[in-house]
Amino acid sequence: MIAIAILAAGRGTRMKSDLPKVLHELGGRTLVERVLQSCQEIEISRRLVIVGYRSELVKESLIEAQETTKDREFPPLEFVEQTEQLGTGHAIQQLLPHLEGFPGDLLVLNGDVPLLRAETIKQLMAVHKQHQNSATILTANLPDPQGYGRVFTDSQNLVQQIIEDRDCTQAQKQNHRINAGVYCFHWPDLEKILPDLKADNDQKEYYLTDTVSSLSPVMAVDVEDYQEILGINDRKHLATTSDILQTRIKDKWLRAGVTLIDPHSITIDDTVELQADVVIEPQTHLRGKTSIASRSRIGPGSLIENSQIGENVTVLYSVISDSIVAENSRIGPYAHLRGHAQIGANCRIGNFVELKNAQIGDRTNIAHLSYLGDATLGEKVNIGAGTITANYDGKNKHKTQIGSGTKIGSNSVLVAPITLGENVTVAAGSVVTEEVPNDCLVIARSRQVVKPGWKLKEPEK
Structure with missing residues (x-):
């Protein structure tokens, strides 16, 4: 049986934000979501999240994410309050009545270490079970270890200190x-010794690492890629981890047969799915x-x-959000599809066209300079330039x-609610306010008047 505990109680003052640090986003997911995601390949009995600063926001965010993802397949989240943040040992002490x-x-995982791979977690757990350790900790060899606690082991990777x-002394540094702050x-x-933790250090905090001296055996497992264990304390760290994550994602899709032209100018969330032979331009x-x-x-x-x-x-050169575009259609340049627009097959949605909550039938053309909101179009409809659904x-x-086969002349306004039948032709410049049956011509504009010899009067000086 495995329980996981995510440390997510801190504010993260160096982020300069009212938002809890673990709720900042990275590649389309919050930091704490990513930490939970790294555990999805191990069998979990219980999932506990230790919350503190603005705990209601953390709870709401995780519950919402759980309801919309396959996270629902796992045990429900349990939230444990840490009203004071007095160190990692103090955080785990809050689990005593719950476990x-x-x-x-x-x-034990940190909510601000979002790059851990599931394979790394599996390896840590495998070593822990194989050697029947009291504790197994994840370690890494960093080029610049400043700011991190040092781990001292013997030749068998058994932790001594x-x-x-x-x-640390200068020699120990x-x-x-x-x-890495990841423990099993x-x-x-652990339950036996947690109540006896002391805050005998400069920070007057309870360190979870102090339990190591009272447990045996304790073994270290080195992570292959030290970038996995990089934590986030400020916006610069967030940007650094974003670059690392983007490199991972792009490498994955390049190997899968996707063409990325100028990858450095492209960003892709790891929630995105691409098929082979897709081309992503700069x-x-x-x-x-x-x-x-x-x-x-x-x-x-x-x-x-x-x-x-x-x-x-x-x-x-277009923006598409919350929408569907079927095969063989052309979008843009400078089109905007939003609000659950649905575009059929073999359509053209052209220059400076905006569609909102619009369903567009197959082989329909909306070539330029139009807005269609809350509209349903049949097949083979042609929308002239400057058409507006009011x-x-x-x-x-x-x-x-x-209806299908209808042609809307340029610079027309269709005042909703309104229904136009099939094979209707709307003359250019019309303002249509009434229902139109099938097979009709609609002209809804004033007759042109020409007055010869007329000109504006000169204003009085």
Whole structure:
């Protein structure tokens, strides 16, 4: 049996934010979500999150994330309050009433260390079980270990001593093997000694590392890539970890047959799914629950968020959010699809077109300079330049329905709620306010008047 505990109580004052540090985002997920995600390949009996600063926000965020992801397959989250933040040992002491009599192992993770791979966690747990350790700690050899506690071991990787950086002598600081802050304890062994922790250090904090001297055996496991254990204390650290995560994500997709033109100018959340033969042009950003099918070409200069793009779609200098685009359609340049727009197959959504909550049938063209909001269009509809659905009356939004084969002339306004039948032709410059049946021509404009010899009077001086 394995219980995990996530340390997520701190404010993170160096972030210069009212938001708890663990709720800052990295690649489309909060830091603490990423830590939980790293445990998804081990069998977990209980999941506890130790919260403190603005705990209600942390709880709300994690509960919402759990409801929208496969995280629901795991045991429900349990929240443990740490009203005062007096160190890692003090945080784990708060678990004593919650894990009383628990016979298994406790995996301890930090909510601000978001780059841990699931494979690393599995390796740590495997070593812990194989050697039946009282404790197993994750370590790394850093080029610059300043700020990290040092780990001293024998030739069998059995831990002899862990000393916090601030408490190290100059000689001890020459040891580059550091404590990553990730632990696996046999809980019955830890439970016995936790109440006896002392705050005998300069910071007057209770260090979880002080338990090592009272447990045996304690073994260290080195992480292969030290970047996995980098913690986040400020915005610079957040930017650094973002670069590392982006490199991981892009390497993954390049190996999977995706073309990234100028990868350094592209960002991709690791919640995004791409198929082989997708091409991502420079200055393109893919976020959230986005998927892009084979042979589609995205960018340059595009943003796609929480959207599904079909096969052989092109998107040029455009923004698409919370929308669906079917195969063989062309979007842009400078189009904006939002609010659950759905574009059929073989459509063209062209220059400076905005669609909001609009359902567009197959082989429909909206080539330029139009706004269609709260509209449903059939197949083979042609929308002329400058067409507007006037969907808002100042209080409520109203629907526009346009039948298949209908052609809307340039600079027309369709005042919703309104329905146009199939194979309707709307003359250019019309303001249509009434329902139109099938197979009609609609002319809704004033007759042109020409007055020869007329000109504006000169203003009086």
